[in-house]
Amino acid sequence: MANINKIKGRIGILTGGGDVPGLNPAIRAITIRALREGFEVIGLRPGWKGLVDIVPEKGADNSDSYWMLTEEMVNRVGRTGGTFLHTSRTRPSHVPASLVPTHLKDKYKDEQNDLTLEVLKNIDFLGLDYLIPIGGDDTLSYGVRMHKEGVKVIAMPKTMDNDVPGTDYCIGFSTCVTRTIEMTHRLRTSAGSHERILVIEVFGRYAGFTALLPTMAGAANRCVIPEYKFDIDSLAELLVQDRYTNPSKYSVVLVSEGAMYEGGEMVFKDQEKDMYGHKKLGGIGDLISEKMKELTPKYNNGTRVNVINQRLGYLVRSGDPDAIDSIVPMAYGNLALDLILDGV
Template identity: 75%
Template sequence: MANKGTIGILTGGGDVPGLNPAIRAITIRALREGYRVLGIRRGWAGLVELVAEPQADNSSCVQELTRDVVNRAGRTGGTFLHTSRTRPSHLPKDNLPAHLRDKYTEKINDVTPEVLKNIEFLGLDFLIPIGGDDTLSYAQRLHEEGVKVVAIPKTMDNDVPGTDYCIGFSTCVTRTIELTHRLRTSAGSHERYLVIEVFGRYAGFTALLPTMAGAADRCIIPEHNFDIEQLARLLTEDRNKHPSKYAVVLVSEGAKMRHQQDMSFEGEEVDQYGHRKLGGIGDKVSAMLKELSPGFNNGRSINVLNQRLGYLVRSGEPDALDSIVPMAFGNIALDLVLEGTSGRLVSIHNGHYDTVPITTVTGQKKVVDVEKYYNIERLRPKYESFQRQPLFIMTSDL
């Protein structure tokens, strides 16, 4: 079959289950349609570090994708193309590859001209990046520079604007429910509060949905600064009602108490998108719950079981939805390629697959509608009706 052109695929940001099935779906369909497919390794870093010379060894930046390669990886979690949080428009001097250090000398550099040159060198007719709003915001930049881009949304937090669903979210919710239920046995055995810190920098979907499904009694989300005394009172009420004398709260990593000015961070270092690594709100909540508990428990202290789920919910194989949706997303991306349409984000809205302009990614942030879906008095989800709601309730932003 004649070569119709070359398609590049990359994955950026954090890994999630479902990336390899998406890569497989794109590749299998593209090869069948007569395209050559190249995997860009380590996200945008592959297009920054590639050396645009015929004799250069670029095996660490790009690889040919074949049916055998993607079939082996398609059932697994993570991304076999690897990933990074490289941001070519804001690249620190220390992160420049050796061959660019004489050309770019600022503390922070925009190396987009090199990325465009490397895209041309590889002969990419279309580029399909799979990532969250950070990764895809740079995809929009390339679209504005004239690159034919079709984007696929991926993130545990499910917070990419323009779509009800992002690859990785279902597995995250599934694992959160499963692991929370497992931890109940220890919490109940010791009659403790169970505080579980989950993903969610700006959006609380990963705490809200498992709580709605019965995994927890209460949930704390980034969209509402909470009162720790209110939480202590509610959890104590929950504990007293439970036959095994325990209560469970899911706490989003980006949540803040009313007196907090900033989120809880592990350190001062920021990545290339300006984000500090989150972590620690679960520890703070646990310590304060224990301190406050005598005031709600007749003077007796209640101990706390504190657990951060972290990478446990984003590792391993994808669940059913994160095997099916990436397959559909990949095929929709190829539909757009075959039409010659670019500058679109593959999406789902109210159970229907669709596409929206890639500019949607840099629009208003996608977060929980607190007034509609979160009871600030009870610190738990609320809803009036399930009728005509998306599959994952509370996730539509359109």
């Protein structure tokens, strides 16, 4: 039970960026430990947007922006995927005029607006003593800004890309790898039945872990990752050889969405950028598939090898967390409270 006789402080939690399995277990772990240690816990939603949208006036309806969290509330969702606090890619220091909250539009009229002052006012309005943002490098980069502004921040790494600096593991990565292996094995039946090359594109942005680790686990013959440009002719030759040596006459390559071949560039689905300056990657798998059709006759006695092209997309970040993404968030949540109790 929470210690309601002596409140040690108030903690705010938010989840930002892309959703992954493991967020709800993290929220649950933080909340239960905090309540039992004598803290109150506020869930900010969705992401940093919650701290932008709050109207800091007594009697204002801010129910869309924050909730007081209870054990009963977090226990209901603690084993599920996604984030029940919802998420956004809001960057309070770079808010477009069209997304400035209605009650602030008279004050902020620039094309891009820094609403950090409003965020600080809302943190004070809520009486937050500590802030725990759970996110990737984008979400946590604004956590750095909050730290520089004097807010006590405990940052928790989360991204299926597993590329947040300063940590060996980010929440969501294990489930992504597990799902990728499972789905690749399922697609093998079609690739083998039709004796084709299977090209599978996976998320990962600028890091190759989501393609490399499943390949190391035996899900694919080859992988291409953003860290190293690859030779498209060599890839075609290798996949034809892999297919030839496979009794079922198929081969598999996992393609990180940020991969580039020599002489090529990163492939983007569109040119629109989010608040953190990122364009949406996607399409390198399509390009490789077409190149394989074009190049395979060169290495297959003049005969083209047909291709199955599949983008796994959101399937690898959806659903319930695996064992690792159930255990690690619990450990991270308790570590966050240890740091708070130690006065970090």
